[in-house]
Amino acid sequence: MSVIIHIPTPLRRFTGEQGEIEVQGQTVGDALRDLTHRHPALERHLYNEQGALRSFVNVFLNDEDVRHLGRDATPLKVGDTLSIIPSIAGGAR
Amino acid sequence: MTLLADEKSTIGRAEPLPELGPQEIRRYSRHLIMPEVGMEGQRRLKAAKVLLIGAGGLGSPLGLYLAAAGVGTLGVCDFDVVDETNLHRQVLFGRTDVGRPKLDAALGRLHEVNPHIQLVPHKLRLDSSNALELFAPYDIVVDGTDNFPTRYLVNDACVLLGKPNVYGSIFRFEGQVSIFWGAKGPCYRCLFPEPPPDGLVPSCAEGGVLGVLPGIIGSLQANEVIKLIVGAGDPMIGRLLLFDALKMKFRELKLRKDPDCPICSEHPTQHELIDYQQFCGIPAQPEVPGGDFDIQVDELKQWKDEGREVTILDVRTPQEWEIARIEGSTLIPLQELPDRMNELDPAATMAVLCHHGPRSFQAVRFLRQMGFARARNLAGGLEAWSRDVDPSVPRY
Numbered sequence: 036m037s038v039i040i041h042i043p044t045p046l047r048r049f050t051g052e053q054g055e056i057e058v059q060g061q062t063v064g065d066a067l068r069d070l071t072h073r074h075p076a077l078e079r080h081l082y083n084e085q086g087a088l089r090s091f092v093n094v095f096l097n098d099e100d101v102r103h104l105g106r107d108a109t110p111l112k113v114g115d116t117l118s119i120i121p122s123i124a125g126g127a128r
Numbered sequence: 129m130t131l132l133a134d135e136k137s138t139i140g141r142a143e144p145l146p147e148l149g150p151q152e153i154r155r156y157s158r159h160l161i162m163p164e165v166g167m168e169g170q171r172r173l174k175a176a177k178v179l180l181i182g183a184g185g186l187g188s189p190l191g192l193y194l195a196a197a198g199v200g201t202l203g204v205c206d207f208d209v210v211d212e213t214n215l216h217r218q219v220l221f222g223r224t225d226v227g228r229p230k231l232d233a234a235l236g237r238l239h240e241v242n243p244h245i246q247l248v249p250h251k252l253r254l255d256s257s258n259a260l261e262l263f264a265p266y267d268i269v270v271d272g273t274d275n276f277p278t279r280y281l282v283n284d285a286c287v288l289l290g291k292p293n294v295y296g297s298i299f300r301f302e303g304q305v306s307i308f309w310g311a312k313g314p315c316y317r318c319l320f321p322e323p324p325p326d327g328l329v330p331s332c333a334e335g336g337v338l339g340v341l342p343g344i345i346g347s348l349q350a351n352e353v354i355k356l357i358v359g360a361g362d363p364m365i366g367r368l369l370l371f372d373a374l375k376m377k378f379r380e381l382k383l384r385k386d387p388d389c390p391i392c393s394e395h396p397t398q399h400e401l402i403d404y405q406q407f408c409g410i411p412a413q414p415e416v417p418g419g420d421f422d423i424q425v426d427e428l429k430q431w432k433d434e435g436r437e438v439t440i441l442d443v444r445t446p447q448e449w450e451i452a453r454i455e456g457s458t459l460i461p462l463q464e465l466p467d468r469m470n471e472l473d474p475a476a477t478m479a480v481l482c483h484h485g486p487r488s489f490q491a492v493r494f495l496r497q498m499g500f501a502r503a504r505n506l507a508g509g510l511e512a513w514s515r516d517v518d519p520s521v522p523r524y
Contacts, residue, residue: 091324125274
C-alpha cells in the first residue's frame with residue numbers, strides 16, 4: 036500500500052529537495068525502510084548504529100505520534116500520511 | 129469557557145486588577161470593544177508579567193505586539209549585540225542600532241511603542257544558575273531563543289516552576305509553535321526527549337532563514353500569550369503547529385504527555401536544572417585536536433604567495449559559494465564529501481574552509497580518519513580570510 040511521507044526542510048537535502056515522498060509499506064516500519072531504501076543518505080539521520088529509530092526523530096502517523104501508537108509495527112491504511120518532525124532550534128551559529 | 133477558565137486566577141490576576149487610565153482606555157479601545165477582551169481582559173493584560181527570552185528574530189514581533197497590546201510588565205532577556213546580518217528579520221532594530229546591545233535598542237523601541245507598560249531589562253546569558261530566580265516573578269515565559277541548550281533549560285525551568293512556556297522555533301522556511309506547560313499538558317521534553325547530536329542539525333547561520341518567517345511565528349506566539357492572559361479561545365496546549373512558508377500550509381499534530389518524562393511526569397527523575405551544554409553534547413572545553421589541525425589565514429596567504437602547492441577545499445553550500453569564495457578553491461559541500469572523496473588526492477596538502485569554521489572542522493576530522501593526513505582546518509573560515517587577508521571577498 037502506498038502512503039505519503041512528509042520530509043522536513045532540514046532533511047530535504049538527502050531527498051533531492053523533495054518534501055513529499057510516496058512509499059510502500061503495510062506498517063510504519065515498512066514505510067520508513069522503503070524511504071531509506073529510496074534515499075539511502077537519510078538512513079544515518081533516522082536510524083542509529085543498532086538500526087533503531089533515533090530518539091530525537093519523531094514520526095507522526097497523521098496527527099498522532101507513533102510512540103503513542105504501535106511504533107514501527109503500527110499498521111497503515113490507504114490515505115495515511117507519515118511526517119518526520121525534527122527538532123529545530125533557530126539561528127545560533 | 130475554555131480550558132483556561134480556572135487559570136484566570138493565576139495569570140494576569142493581581143487582586144484587585146489594576147485600573148486603566150483615560151489614555152490607556154483610548155489606546156486600547158479596539159481591544160476593549162471586543163467581548164473576548166473587554167475591560168477585564170485588558171486589565172488582566174496590564175496585570176500580567178511576561179518574560180521574553182531572546183530579543184532576536186522571534187523576539188522582535190513578540191516584543192512589539194506584546195508591548196502594543198499592553199502587557200503590563202514585559203521582561204526581556206538578551207546579552208547579544210545587533211549585527212548587520214540581523215536586520216533582514218529582526219525588525220525591532222534599524223541600521224543605527226548595529227553594534228548596540230540588543231537589549232538597549234529593543235527597550236528603547238518598545239518604550240516608544242507603549243510608555244504605559246513597565247519594561248524590565250535582563251542583560252544576562254541565561255544559564256542553570258540564574259534561570260529559576262529570573263523566571264520566578266513572571267506569569268508566562270516566551271521562548272524566542274536560538275539554540276538547543278537554552279530551549280531545554282527554558283523548558284525545564286518552566287516545568288519546575290509550573291509556568292507556561294510559549295514556544296516557537298524556525299528553520300529556513302519552516303516553523304513550529306506550541307505551548308509547553310507541564311502542569312496542564314506535555315512539555316518540550318515529552319516531544320523531544322533528547323536533542324540531536326551537536327552538528328547534525330544545521331543552524332540558521334548555516335542553513336539560512338526566510339526573513340519573514342520569524343515575523344509569522346513570533347506573531348503566532350504573541351497571539352498565544354495574549355489568549356492565555358485574557359483566557360480567550362483554545363490555547364495551543366498539547367498541540368504542535370507546523371508552518372511551511374513555501375507551501376503556505378499549516379498542519380497540526382497532537383502532543384501527549386510522556387508518562388515517563390524525566391521532568392514533567394508524575395514520577396520525575398529530575399528535580400533541578402542540569403548542565404545543558406553537556407546534555408546537548410556540546411563539549412565544555414572546545415576540542416583541541418593537536419597543533420597542526422588548524423591553519424591560520426595569514427599562513428595560507430603566505431603559502432599561496434610562495435606558490436606552494438595547496439588544495440583549498442571549500443565545504444560550504446553552492447549558494448554560499450555563489451556569494452563569495454577564495455580564488456582557486458574547490459567546492460565540495462560537507463554533505464557530499466563522503467561520496468566525493470575520490471576527487472581529492474590523499475597525499476595533498478589541503479586547507480579546508482567553510483564560513484566560520486565548524487563545518488570545515490567536521491570535514492577535516494572526517495578526512496583525517498579517511499587517511500588525508502595533511503588536511504588542515506582554515507581557522508575562522510572565509511570570514512577571517514575576508515577580514516584579515518582579502519577584503520575584496522564579500523562578508524555575509
